[in-house]
Amino acid sequence: MDLLPEPPARHGRAAATRQRILDAALAEFAANGLSGARVDEIAARSGANKRMLYAYFGSKEELWMVVLERAYAAKRAEERALAVNNLPPVEAMTALVRFNLRYVARHPEFVALLNAENLHRAAYLARSESVRALYSPLLEVLRDVLRRGVEAGQFRADADPVQCYLTIVSLGHFYVANMHTLSTIFGVDLGSEAALAAREQHCVQVVLGYLRPA
Structure with missing residues (x-):
């Protein structure tokens, strides 16, 4: 029955x-x-x-895996929503840089999870097929933005998409991961909107400055 x-x-x-x-x-x-x-x-x-x-x-370990995968998926969902394919190359790259800084500033828990997983040498992330699958399309999107920038005469032709993305995410991740220590060292509140806006502008200038043709 x-x-x-x-x-x-x-x-x-x-x-x-x-x-x-x-x-x-x-x-x-x-x-x-x-x-x-x-x-x-x-x-x-x-x-x-x-x-x-x-x-x-x-188990606790399997729960960790699910939480980690969901954290990556949430970030990539917001990143996809930028629809940078529909933007001119410079605007698209600017949007990606700004997003990656602002996302980790809004979600310090994402930084904390990644830092903790790195302590385990990505042993759990290595078991996840879903996270790796999330980033292949991202690299294709970035590759397309770079290609369009080269064709428009706005970007250098030898920029590697992986290196470019590593720079974009590290500019935001380091800032948020070390915000409290750096704020103490320099005597400024790096979590304030004014500080974030200044950092955002600097990050955009760094990436676009590198991509500018010689």
Whole structure:
């Protein structure tokens, strides 16, 4: 005899519980990394119990994987929404630079997750096919922007898309990852809007200055 499908309300509750666990895990992992995060704390934050958490995700490590993949996917979704293919080359590159700085400034938890995963030498990220799949299209988009810039006489012809993207993300990531120490050293609030705007302008000038034909 066929089993009756579960009521929609039950599916909705399960999805809501799963989302609460993921939100709680993101906060706990961002604060304490994988090694320091406690399953008890994630369960308490989410209003679920440990048994339910393990039923959904199997282990703390598997939960970490899901949180990490979702963090990358969220960033790439916003990056795709820029639709830089529809922008002139200089505007497209400017949009990418600005986005990458502003995204990590809005989402310091993303920086924290990446820093923690690097402590594990990307052992968990290496198991993820979905994250790698997210970045192949990105490189194609960047390659297209660079090509159009060369054709318009605005970009140098020898710019490597991987190196260019590494520079774009590092200009923002380093700034946010070290914001507190640098603010203390230089006696300025690097998290203020004025400081972010100045940094944004500088990052754009650095990237476009490199890309300018000789």
